[in-house]
Amino acid sequence: MITESQYDDKAVDFREMVAAGDYFLHTLKKGQVIRILDLEGNQAADTLFFNAEDPGERYSAMDTIREQGNVYLTAGSVLRSNENNPMLEIIADTCGRHDTLGGACATESNTVRYALEKRCMHACRDSWMLAIAEHPEYGLDKRDISHNINFFMNVPVTEAGGLTFADGISAPGKYVEMRACMDVIVLISNCPQLNNPCNGYNPTPVAVLIWDQ
Numbered sequence: 780m781i782t783e784s785q786y787d788d789k790a791v792d793f794r795e796m797v798a799a800g801d802y803f804l805h806t807l808k809k810g811q812v813i814r815i816l817d818l819e820g821n822q823a824a825d826t827l828f829f830n831a832e833d834p835g836e837r838y839s840a841m842d843t844i845r846e847q848g849n850v851y852l853t854a855g856s857v858l859r860s861n862e863n864n865p866m867l868e869i870i871a872d873t874c875g876r877h878d879t880l881g882g883a884c885a886t887e888s889n890t891v892r893y894a895l896e897k898r899c900m901h902a903c904r905d906s907w908m909l910a911i912a913e914h915p916e917y918g919l920d921k922r923d924i925s926h927n928i929n930f931f932m933n934v935p936v937t938e939a940g941g942l943t944f945a946d947g948i949s950a951p952g953k954y955v956e957m958r959a960c961m962d963v964i965v966l967i968s969n970c971p972q973l974n975n976p977c978n979g980y981n982p983t984p985v986a987v988l989i990w991d992q
């Protein structure tokens with residue numbers, strides 16, 4: 780569902796660019812609003828959320844899909860935790876659909892899906908692991924890396940129930956915006972994948988904007 784933002788770009792309280800292949804790690808306070816902006820279009824932002832008070836509570840694709848009765852995420856979607864608590868709500872979306880089924884790229888999946896020689900290519904899982912290694916103060920470790928959201932990524936479910944990585948439906952300047960329902964740790968990998976169309980075969984930067992309320 781296409782829903783425009785109510786927030787003013789000029790009144791933003793925080794703004795950071797996330798280079799292609801880089802990560803973004805930040806604690807969002809309850810009530811704050813975060814926007815992920817696809818600057819150049821067709822760029823997947825592979826994202827994990829954790830309860831900042833107890834990182835063992837984290838984003839759950841299963842709970843989110845079951846409660847909303849739909850496999851795609853868009854404005855109105857409530858992102859739920861593995862304890863079925865609302866973590867964030869998508870309040871604006873100019874892309875219209877985001878994936879939470881396809882998972883994140885990893886060196887292992889690149890090897891299985893594409894070729895043995897792809898094993899050394901940079902992947903989202905590496906970026907998440909680097910983020911938690913460089914920031915032990917968040918209290919995250921390897922087993923906290925779980926299923927995720929792929930903002931701006933188009934993974935349609937076929938009639939037979941299969942998944943396909945299709946050409947993106949995002950475009951330059953499209954964004955998704957969420958309000959935090961609890962204090963949440965946000966961990967984004969700006970996907971470096973080059974083997975499928977999720978980044979248009981050309982990873983590009985995204986921007987993160989935060990409003991205090």
Ligand SMILES: [Zn+2]
Nearest residue numbers: 884903970972
């Ligand atoms: Zn990736």
